Amino acid sequence: MTYHISLAEIHQLLLENHLLKELIVDKNWYYTYPETLPTKEFTQLSYDSRVADGQTLFFCKGLNFKAEFLAQATTLGVQAYVSEVYYEENTAIAFIVTDIRAAMAILAQHFYQYPQDRLVKIAITGTKGKTTTAYFTHQLLSAALGERVALFSSEETILDGKTRQSSSLSTPEALVLYEQMAKAVENNVTHLVMEVSSQAYKTKRVYGLTFEVGIFLNIGHDHISPIEHPTFEDYLYCKRQLIMHSQQMIVHQDIPYFDLLAQTCQQAQVAMLTFGVKQGDYRITGNSQHSFQLQRQQTSTIESFELALLGTFNFDNATAALLAARSVCPIDTLTAQKALKQTVVPGRMNLFHLPNGAVVLVDYAHNYLSLQAVSQCARQLRPSGQLIIVTGSAGGKALSRRPDIGRALTEFADIAILTADDPNFEEVSDIIAEIKAVMPANQIVYEIEDRHEAITKALSLANSEDVVILAGKGNEQTMKIKGKAVPYQSDIQFVQHWQQKG
Structure with missing residues:
Protein backbone atom coordinates (compact mmCIF):
# COMPACT_ATOMS: atom_id res chain seq x y z
CA MET A 1 0.00 0.00 0.00
CA THR A 2 1.24 3.48 -0.88
CA TYR A 3 1.00 6.22 1.74
CA HIS A 4 1.39 9.94 1.12
CA ILE A 5 1.28 13.38 2.71
CA SER A 6 1.27 16.80 1.07
CA LEU A 7 3.02 20.07 1.94
CA ALA A 8 -0.36 21.60 2.78
CA GLU A 9 -1.26 18.69 5.09
CA ILE A 10 2.09 18.96 6.88
CA HIS A 11 1.55 22.66 7.47
CA GLN A 12 -2.02 22.17 8.70
CA LEU A 13 -1.14 19.33 11.08
CA LEU A 14 1.78 21.21 12.61
CA LEU A 15 -0.38 24.32 12.98
CA GLU A 16 -3.29 22.44 14.57
CA ASN A 17 -0.98 20.78 17.09
CA HIS A 18 0.79 24.05 17.99
CA LEU A 19 4.11 22.74 16.73
CA LEU A 20 4.80 25.10 13.82
CA LYS A 21 7.19 28.01 14.34
CA GLU A 22 7.58 28.98 10.70
CA LEU A 23 7.64 27.64 7.15
CA ILE A 24 10.65 28.82 5.15
CA VAL A 25 10.64 28.69 1.35
CA ASP A 26 13.48 30.23 -0.70
CA LYS A 27 14.54 32.17 2.41
CA ASN A 28 11.04 33.68 2.72
CA TRP A 29 9.43 33.09 6.12
CA TYR A 30 5.74 32.23 6.50
CA TYR A 31 3.32 31.26 9.23
CA THR A 32 0.25 30.88 7.02
CA TYR A 33 0.49 28.60 4.02
CA PRO A 34 1.71 30.47 0.89
CA GLU A 35 -0.71 30.12 -2.02
CA THR A 36 2.21 30.29 -4.46
CA LEU A 37 3.78 27.09 -3.11
CA PRO A 38 3.59 24.30 -5.74
CA THR A 39 1.67 21.14 -4.90
CA LYS A 40 3.98 18.46 -3.59
CA GLU A 41 3.32 15.03 -2.04
CA PHE A 42 5.72 12.73 -0.20
CA THR A 43 5.54 8.94 -0.19
CA GLN A 44 8.27 8.28 2.38
CA LEU A 45 9.26 9.53 5.83
CA SER A 46 12.86 9.24 7.03
CA TYR A 47 15.40 10.58 9.52
CA ASP A 48 18.23 8.58 7.92
CA SER A 49 20.10 10.65 5.33
CA ARG A 50 21.21 7.43 3.62
CA VAL A 51 17.60 6.42 2.99
CA ALA A 52 16.11 9.42 1.23
CA ASP A 53 15.07 10.62 -2.23
CA GLY A 54 12.87 13.21 -3.93
CA GLN A 55 9.73 11.64 -2.46
CA THR A 56 11.01 11.75 1.14
CA LEU A 57 9.94 14.11 3.91
CA PHE A 58 13.12 14.32 5.98
CA PHE A 59 13.34 14.81 9.76
CA CYS A 60 16.37 16.37 11.44
CA LYS A 61 16.30 14.70 14.86
CA GLY A 62 18.72 13.66 17.57
CA LEU A 63 21.37 15.31 19.73
CA ASN A 64 24.08 14.25 17.31
CA PHE A 65 22.39 15.54 14.15
CA LYS A 66 24.72 17.51 11.89
CA ALA A 67 24.05 19.89 9.00
CA GLU A 68 25.97 17.58 6.66
CA PHE A 69 23.33 14.88 7.20
CA LEU A 70 20.71 17.22 5.74
CA ALA A 71 23.10 18.19 2.96
CA GLN A 72 23.55 14.51 2.10
CA ALA A 73 19.77 14.00 2.06
CA THR A 74 19.19 16.97 -0.27
CA THR A 75 21.92 15.69 -2.56
CA LEU A 76 19.83 12.52 -2.86
CA GLY A 77 16.80 14.59 -3.84
CA VAL A 78 15.08 15.63 -0.58
CA GLN A 79 13.03 18.80 -1.15
CA ALA A 80 11.58 19.43 2.32
CA TYR A 81 12.61 18.85 5.91
CA VAL A 82 11.20 19.20 9.43
CA SER A 83 13.54 20.51 12.11
CA GLU A 84 13.86 22.51 15.30
CA VAL A 85 16.80 24.32 13.67
CA TYR A 86 16.83 26.32 10.44
CA TYR A 87 19.76 25.41 8.17
CA GLU A 88 20.14 28.63 6.20
CA GLU A 89 22.60 27.27 3.64
CA ASN A 90 20.19 24.49 2.64
CA THR A 91 17.72 25.28 -0.16
CA ALA A 92 15.06 22.70 0.77
CA ILE A 93 11.66 23.80 2.12
CA ALA A 94 11.93 24.01 5.92
CA PHE A 95 9.21 23.34 8.46
CA ILE A 96 10.66 24.71 11.70
CA VAL A 97 8.94 23.23 14.75
CA THR A 98 8.99 23.59 18.52
CA ASP A 99 9.39 19.85 19.13
CA ILE A 100 10.81 17.58 16.43
CA ARG A 101 9.84 14.34 18.18
CA ALA A 102 6.23 15.36 18.69
CA ALA A 103 6.13 16.47 15.06
CA MET A 104 7.46 13.10 13.92
CA ALA A 105 4.70 11.28 15.80
CA ILE A 106 1.90 13.57 14.60
CA LEU A 107 2.96 13.44 10.96
CA ALA A 108 3.65 9.69 11.02
CA GLN A 109 0.18 9.00 12.42
CA HIS A 110 -1.43 10.94 9.58
CA PHE A 111 0.91 9.57 6.90
CA TYR A 112 0.10 5.96 7.83
CA GLN A 113 -3.64 6.73 8.13
CA TYR A 114 -3.86 6.39 11.92
CA THR A 343 5.34 -19.70 26.15
CA VAL A 344 9.12 -19.57 25.83
CA VAL A 345 11.31 -16.48 25.45
CA PRO A 346 14.76 -16.58 23.79
CA GLY A 347 17.49 -15.74 26.29
CA ARG A 348 15.18 -15.64 29.31
CA MET A 349 15.74 -18.22 32.05
CA ASN A 350 17.19 -20.81 29.69
CA LEU A 351 18.38 -23.77 31.80
CA PHE A 352 21.22 -26.17 30.94
CA HIS A 353 22.73 -29.14 32.77
CA LEU A 354 26.48 -29.64 32.52
CA PRO A 355 27.90 -33.19 32.28
CA ASN A 356 29.08 -33.01 35.92
CA GLY A 357 25.58 -32.14 37.17
CA ALA A 358 26.01 -28.38 37.56
CA VAL A 359 23.20 -26.12 36.34
CA VAL A 360 23.60 -23.08 34.09
CA LEU A 361 21.00 -20.32 33.79
CA VAL A 362 21.28 -17.93 30.85
CA ASP A 363 19.27 -14.74 31.24
CA TYR A 364 19.21 -11.10 30.16
CA ALA A 365 19.31 -9.98 33.82
CA HIS A 366 21.11 -6.65 33.74
CA ASN A 367 20.06 -4.68 36.84
CA TYR A 368 19.61 -5.23 40.57
CA LEU A 369 15.98 -6.39 40.43
CA SER A 370 16.53 -8.93 37.66
CA LEU A 371 19.77 -10.28 39.18
CA GLN A 372 17.98 -10.62 42.52
CA ALA A 373 15.14 -12.58 40.92
CA VAL A 374 17.39 -14.95 38.96
CA SER A 375 19.69 -15.47 41.97
CA GLN A 376 16.80 -16.36 44.27
CA CYS A 377 15.58 -18.87 41.70
CA ALA A 378 19.08 -20.38 41.50
CA ARG A 379 19.28 -20.71 45.30
CA GLN A 380 15.98 -22.57 45.34
CA LEU A 381 17.21 -24.92 42.62
CA ARG A 382 20.47 -25.78 44.40
CA PRO A 383 20.33 -24.57 48.02
CA SER A 384 23.54 -26.35 49.09
CA GLY A 385 25.72 -25.35 46.14
CA GLN A 386 27.73 -22.26 45.22
CA LEU A 387 26.28 -19.51 43.04
CA ILE A 388 28.70 -18.32 40.34
CA ILE A 389 27.58 -15.21 38.45
CA VAL A 390 29.13 -13.92 35.22
CA THR A 391 28.07 -10.40 34.34
CA GLY A 392 29.11 -6.93 33.25
CA SER A 393 27.33 -3.72 32.29
CA ALA A 394 26.71 -1.87 29.04
CA GLY A 395 28.88 1.06 28.08
CA GLY A 396 27.62 4.60 27.72
CA LYS A 397 24.26 4.21 29.44
CA ALA A 398 22.51 3.36 32.71
CA LEU A 399 25.54 4.36 34.73
CA SER A 400 23.67 3.90 38.03
CA ARG A 401 23.26 0.24 37.13
CA ARG A 402 26.93 -0.49 37.81
CA PRO A 403 26.98 -0.01 41.59
CA ASP A 404 23.61 -1.77 41.74
CA ILE A 405 25.11 -4.79 39.96
CA GLY A 406 28.00 -4.73 42.43
CA ARG A 407 25.52 -4.66 45.30
CA ALA A 408 23.59 -7.60 43.81
CA LEU A 409 26.77 -9.62 43.40
CA THR A 410 27.74 -8.88 47.00
CA GLU A 411 24.38 -10.07 48.26
CA PHE A 412 23.84 -13.11 46.07
CA ALA A 413 27.06 -14.45 44.48
CA ASP A 414 29.58 -16.77 46.10
CA ILE A 415 31.87 -16.16 43.14
CA ALA A 416 31.57 -13.17 40.81
CA ILE A 417 33.20 -13.01 37.40
CA LEU A 418 33.16 -9.53 35.86
CA THR A 419 33.43 -9.30 32.10
CA ALA A 420 32.26 -7.52 28.93
CA ASP A 421 28.63 -6.72 28.13
CA ASP A 422 28.37 -4.34 25.14
CA PRO A 423 31.10 -1.93 26.30
CA ASN A 424 30.70 0.20 23.17
CA PHE A 425 33.06 3.21 23.46
CA GLU A 426 34.08 2.52 27.07
CA GLU A 427 36.90 0.30 28.23
CA VAL A 428 35.71 -2.96 29.77
CA SER A 429 38.25 -2.53 32.58
CA ASP A 430 36.72 0.83 33.55
CA ILE A 431 33.21 -0.62 33.74
CA ILE A 432 34.46 -3.57 35.79
CA ALA A 433 36.21 -1.17 38.17
CA GLU A 434 32.94 0.74 38.77
CA ILE A 435 31.07 -2.47 39.56
CA LYS A 436 33.83 -3.79 41.79
CA ALA A 437 34.20 -0.49 43.68
CA VAL A 438 31.11 -1.21 45.84
CA MET A 439 32.04 -4.84 46.56
CA PRO A 440 33.85 -5.87 49.77
CA ALA A 441 37.53 -6.77 49.64
CA ASN A 442 36.89 -10.36 50.77
CA GLN A 443 34.46 -11.08 47.92
CA ILE A 444 35.75 -13.70 45.45
CA VAL A 445 35.94 -11.76 42.19
CA TYR A 446 37.57 -12.62 38.88
CA GLU A 447 38.11 -9.89 36.28
CA ILE A 448 38.16 -11.42 32.80
CA GLU A 449 37.45 -8.97 29.99
CA ASP A 450 36.90 -11.55 27.25
CA ARG A 451 33.37 -12.83 27.86
CA HIS A 452 33.92 -16.29 26.43
CA GLU A 453 36.98 -16.72 28.63
CA ALA A 454 34.93 -15.55 31.60
CA ILE A 455 32.22 -18.10 30.86
CA THR A 456 34.83 -20.83 30.45
CA LYS A 457 36.23 -19.95 33.88
CA ALA A 458 32.77 -20.10 35.46
CA LEU A 459 31.89 -23.45 33.90
CA SER A 460 35.27 -24.86 34.92
CA LEU A 461 34.76 -23.76 38.54
CA ALA A 462 31.27 -25.25 38.84
CA ASN A 463 30.85 -28.45 40.81
CA SER A 464 27.89 -30.83 40.70
CA GLU A 465 25.76 -28.87 43.20
CA ASP A 466 26.58 -25.41 41.85
CA VAL A 467 24.62 -22.99 39.68
CA VAL A 468 26.21 -20.69 37.12
CA ILE A 469 24.28 -17.59 36.03
CA LEU A 470 25.32 -15.99 32.75
CA ALA A 471 23.66 -12.60 33.00
CA GLY A 472 23.14 -9.75 30.59
CA LYS A 473 23.51 -11.10 27.04
CA GLY A 474 20.97 -13.90 26.78
CA ASN A 475 20.58 -14.96 23.16
CA GLU A 476 22.35 -11.94 21.63
CA GLN A 477 24.76 -12.76 18.81
CA THR A 478 26.58 -9.43 18.63
CA MET A 479 28.75 -7.43 21.06
CA LYS A 480 28.67 -3.63 20.79
CA ILE A 481 32.28 -2.43 20.58
CA LYS A 482 33.38 1.05 19.44
CA GLY A 483 30.02 1.78 17.81
CA LYS A 484 29.88 -1.48 15.86
CA ALA A 485 27.90 -4.69 16.35
CA VAL A 486 30.68 -7.28 16.36
CA PRO A 487 29.61 -10.93 15.75
CA TYR A 488 29.52 -12.88 19.01
CA GLN A 489 28.72 -16.52 19.78
CA SER A 490 25.79 -16.11 22.16
CA ASP A 491 25.97 -17.29 25.75
CA ILE A 492 23.37 -19.95 24.92
CA GLN A 493 25.38 -21.22 21.94
CA PHE A 494 28.58 -21.25 23.99
CA VAL A 495 27.01 -23.34 26.75
CA GLN A 496 25.48 -25.74 24.21
CA HIS A 497 28.91 -26.19 22.62
CA TRP A 498 30.40 -26.84 26.07
CA GLN A 499 27.74 -29.50 26.71
CA GLN A 500 28.56 -31.21 23.44
CA LYS A 501 32.25 -31.35 24.32
CA GLY A 502 31.25 -33.30 27.41
Missing part, protein backbone atom coordinates in the same frame (compact mmCIF):
# COMPACT_ATOMS: atom_id res chain seq x y z
CA PRO A 115 -3.30 2.62 12.14
CA GLN A 116 -3.44 2.80 15.96
CA ASP A 117 -7.20 3.43 15.72
CA ARG A 118 -7.68 0.01 14.09
CA LEU A 119 -5.71 -1.92 16.70
CA VAL A 120 -6.52 -2.98 20.27
CA LYS A 121 -3.29 -2.08 22.02
CA ILE A 122 -1.76 -3.52 25.22
CA ALA A 123 1.34 -1.72 26.53
CA ILE A 124 3.77 -3.07 29.12
CA THR A 125 6.23 -1.15 31.28
CA GLY A 126 8.45 -1.99 34.24
CA THR A 127 12.10 -2.23 35.20
CA LYS A 128 12.16 -5.96 34.50
CA GLY A 129 9.87 -8.51 32.89
CA LYS A 130 8.51 -6.44 29.99
CA THR A 131 9.63 -8.83 27.26
CA THR A 132 8.51 -11.99 29.05
CA THR A 133 5.12 -10.45 29.84
CA ALA A 134 4.77 -9.37 26.21
CA TYR A 135 5.42 -12.95 25.06
CA PHE A 136 2.90 -14.34 27.56
CA THR A 137 0.29 -11.81 26.42
CA HIS A 138 0.93 -12.47 22.74
CA GLN A 139 0.65 -16.22 23.27
CA LEU A 140 -2.62 -15.87 25.20
CA LEU A 141 -4.26 -13.62 22.61
CA SER A 142 -3.00 -15.75 19.73
CA ALA A 143 -4.53 -18.81 21.36
CA ALA A 144 -7.88 -17.05 21.43
CA LEU A 145 -7.75 -15.02 18.20
CA GLY A 146 -5.38 -16.89 15.90
CA GLU A 147 -2.84 -15.08 13.71
CA ARG A 148 -4.29 -11.63 14.32
CA VAL A 149 -1.94 -10.43 17.06
CA ALA A 150 1.18 -8.29 16.50
CA LEU A 151 4.14 -8.10 18.89
CA PHE A 152 6.62 -5.25 19.34
CA SER A 153 9.24 -6.35 21.87
CA SER A 154 12.94 -5.75 22.51
CA GLU A 155 13.61 -9.32 21.35
CA GLU A 156 11.34 -9.86 18.34
CA THR A 157 8.74 -8.13 16.18
CA ILE A 158 5.72 -9.92 14.69
CA LEU A 159 3.60 -7.99 12.16
CA ASP A 160 1.42 -10.75 10.70
CA GLY A 161 0.69 -12.88 13.75
CA LYS A 162 3.32 -15.49 12.94
CA THR A 163 6.55 -14.30 11.26
CA ARG A 164 9.28 -13.32 13.74
CA GLN A 165 12.04 -10.82 13.03
CA SER A 166 14.72 -9.38 15.31
CA SER A 167 14.09 -6.06 17.06
CA SER A 168 16.56 -3.27 17.86
CA LEU A 169 14.67 -1.25 20.49
CA SER A 170 12.10 -2.01 23.20
CA THR A 171 9.89 0.68 21.65
CA PRO A 172 10.67 1.74 18.06
CA GLU A 173 11.10 5.38 17.00
CA ALA A 174 7.82 7.04 15.98
CA LEU A 175 8.38 6.72 12.22
CA VAL A 176 9.14 3.01 12.55
CA LEU A 177 6.40 2.46 15.12
CA TYR A 178 3.59 3.72 12.88
CA GLU A 179 5.02 2.04 9.81
CA GLN A 180 4.96 -1.28 11.68
CA MET A 181 1.42 -0.63 12.91
CA ALA A 182 0.32 0.10 9.33
CA LYS A 183 1.89 -3.13 8.08
CA ALA A 184 0.13 -5.03 10.87
CA VAL A 185 -3.21 -3.52 9.83
CA GLU A 186 -2.50 -4.43 6.20
CA ASN A 187 -1.96 -8.01 7.43
CA ASN A 188 -5.44 -8.00 9.02
CA VAL A 189 -4.02 -7.90 12.53
CA THR A 190 -6.51 -6.65 15.12
CA HIS A 191 -4.49 -6.61 18.36
CA LEU A 192 -1.05 -5.33 19.29
CA VAL A 193 1.11 -6.21 22.31
CA MET A 194 4.07 -3.91 22.84
CA GLU A 195 6.73 -2.95 25.35
CA VAL A 196 6.78 0.72 26.29
CA SER A 197 10.05 1.82 27.86
CA SER A 198 10.62 4.92 29.95
CA GLN A 199 12.68 6.26 27.04
CA ALA A 200 9.64 5.89 24.78
CA TYR A 201 7.94 8.61 26.83
CA LYS A 202 11.13 10.59 27.44
CA THR A 203 11.76 10.84 23.68
CA LYS A 204 8.06 10.95 22.66
CA ARG A 205 8.14 7.78 20.55
CA VAL A 206 4.57 7.05 21.71
CA TYR A 207 3.42 10.68 21.67
CA GLY A 208 -0.35 10.92 21.20
CA LEU A 209 -0.97 7.18 21.68
CA THR A 210 -3.71 5.89 23.99
CA PHE A 211 -3.62 2.22 24.93
CA GLU A 212 -6.66 0.12 25.69
CA VAL A 213 -4.73 -1.62 28.49
CA GLY A 214 -1.48 -0.73 30.24
CA ILE A 215 0.57 -3.01 32.51
CA PHE A 216 2.87 -1.68 35.26
CA LEU A 217 5.00 -4.60 36.45
CA ASN A 218 7.54 -3.17 38.89
CA ILE A 219 9.98 -0.33 39.48
CA GLY A 220 13.63 -0.17 40.52
CA HIS A 221 16.64 2.08 40.00
CA ASP A 222 17.82 1.72 36.41
CA HIS A 223 18.56 3.76 33.27
CA ILE A 224 19.92 6.68 35.29
CA SER A 225 22.61 8.44 33.24
CA PRO A 226 23.27 11.73 31.45
CA ILE A 227 21.85 10.36 28.20
CA GLU A 228 18.80 8.61 29.71
CA HIS A 229 17.18 9.82 32.95
CA PRO A 230 19.03 12.32 35.14
CA THR A 231 17.29 11.07 38.31
CA PHE A 232 15.16 8.21 39.57
CA GLU A 233 12.28 10.67 39.95
CA ASP A 234 12.45 11.41 36.22
CA TYR A 235 12.63 7.68 35.43
CA LEU A 236 9.54 6.90 37.53
CA TYR A 237 7.68 9.92 36.16
CA CYS A 238 8.25 8.72 32.59
CA LYS A 239 7.09 5.22 33.52
CA ARG A 240 3.92 6.70 35.07
CA GLN A 241 3.01 8.37 31.78
CA LEU A 242 1.59 5.02 30.68
CA ILE A 243 -1.18 5.46 33.25
CA MET A 244 -2.23 8.83 31.80
CA HIS A 245 -2.32 7.29 28.33
CA SER A 246 -4.24 4.07 29.03
CA GLN A 247 -7.93 3.34 29.39
CA GLN A 248 -7.30 0.62 31.98
CA MET A 249 -4.26 -0.38 34.07
CA ILE A 250 -3.04 -3.72 35.42
CA VAL A 251 -0.74 -2.95 38.37
CA HIS A 252 1.39 -5.12 40.67
CA GLN A 253 0.24 -4.10 44.15
CA ASP A 254 3.23 -5.46 46.08
CA ILE A 255 5.76 -3.10 44.47
CA PRO A 256 7.31 0.12 45.84
CA TYR A 257 5.46 3.35 44.99
CA PHE A 258 2.18 1.49 44.48
CA ASP A 259 0.28 4.18 46.39
CA LEU A 260 1.63 6.80 43.98
CA LEU A 261 0.55 4.69 41.01
CA ALA A 262 -2.91 4.16 42.50
CA GLN A 263 -3.30 7.89 43.15
CA THR A 264 -2.25 8.59 39.56
CA CYS A 265 -4.88 6.15 38.27
CA GLN A 266 -7.53 7.76 40.45
CA GLN A 267 -6.62 11.29 39.41
CA ALA A 268 -6.58 10.33 35.73
CA GLN A 269 -9.85 8.39 36.15
CA VAL A 270 -8.26 5.21 34.79
CA ALA A 271 -9.71 1.89 35.95
CA MET A 272 -7.17 -0.26 37.79
CA LEU A 273 -6.96 -4.01 38.37
CA THR A 274 -4.30 -5.23 40.81
CA PHE A 275 -2.43 -8.44 41.55
CA GLY A 276 0.26 -9.65 43.91
CA VAL A 277 1.37 -12.27 46.39
CA LYS A 278 0.47 -10.24 49.49
CA GLN A 279 -2.14 -7.84 48.12
CA GLY A 280 -4.32 -7.33 45.08
CA ASP A 281 -7.60 -8.16 43.38
CA TYR A 282 -5.87 -11.35 42.26
CA ARG A 283 -3.53 -13.23 44.63
CA ILE A 284 -0.66 -15.45 43.50
CA THR A 285 0.38 -18.57 45.39
CA GLY A 286 3.43 -20.42 44.11
CA ASN A 287 3.48 -24.21 44.24
CA SER A 288 6.94 -24.75 42.71
CA GLN A 289 9.40 -23.01 40.36
CA HIS A 290 7.03 -23.77 37.48
CA SER A 291 3.47 -23.75 38.85
CA PHE A 292 1.19 -21.38 40.72
CA GLN A 293 -2.42 -20.71 41.66
CA LEU A 294 -4.31 -17.50 41.00
CA GLN A 295 -7.23 -16.54 43.24
CA ARG A 296 -9.71 -13.82 42.43
CA GLN A 297 -10.47 -12.16 45.75
CA GLN A 298 -13.96 -10.98 44.83
CA THR A 299 -15.30 -14.46 44.03
CA SER A 300 -12.62 -16.71 45.62
CA THR A 301 -12.27 -18.43 42.21
CA ILE A 302 -8.97 -20.32 41.95
CA GLU A 303 -7.15 -21.28 38.74
CA SER A 304 -3.95 -23.34 38.48
CA PHE A 305 -1.21 -22.71 35.93
CA GLU A 306 2.08 -24.30 34.93
CA LEU A 307 4.84 -22.47 33.06
CA ALA A 308 7.63 -23.69 30.82
CA LEU A 309 9.69 -20.74 32.04
CA LEU A 310 11.56 -21.17 35.29
CA GLY A 311 11.31 -18.79 38.26
CA THR A 312 8.60 -17.69 40.66
CA PHE A 313 8.99 -14.09 39.44
CA ASN A 314 7.49 -15.25 36.15
CA PHE A 315 4.24 -15.86 38.01
CA ASP A 316 3.90 -12.07 38.22
CA ASN A 317 4.57 -11.72 34.50
CA ALA A 318 2.11 -14.47 33.56
CA THR A 319 -0.59 -13.05 35.84
CA ALA A 320 -0.24 -9.54 34.45
CA ALA A 321 -0.42 -10.94 30.92
CA LEU A 322 -3.51 -13.00 31.70
CA LEU A 323 -5.40 -10.10 33.29
CA ALA A 324 -4.52 -7.81 30.39
CA ALA A 325 -5.44 -10.36 27.72
CA ARG A 326 -8.75 -11.12 29.40
CA SER A 327 -9.49 -7.38 29.54
CA VAL A 328 -9.73 -7.29 25.73
CA CYS A 329 -10.73 -10.86 24.84
CA PRO A 330 -12.57 -13.75 26.55
CA ILE A 331 -10.08 -16.51 27.41
CA ASP A 332 -11.22 -19.59 29.31
CA THR A 333 -9.05 -21.39 31.86
CA LEU A 334 -8.08 -24.31 29.64
CA THR A 335 -6.98 -22.04 26.78
CA ALA A 336 -4.99 -19.90 29.23
CA GLN A 337 -3.33 -22.93 30.80
CA LYS A 338 -2.18 -24.25 27.42
CA ALA A 339 -0.97 -20.86 26.21
CA LEU A 340 1.05 -20.03 29.32
CA LYS A 341 2.66 -23.48 29.38
CA GLN A 342 3.70 -23.11 25.73
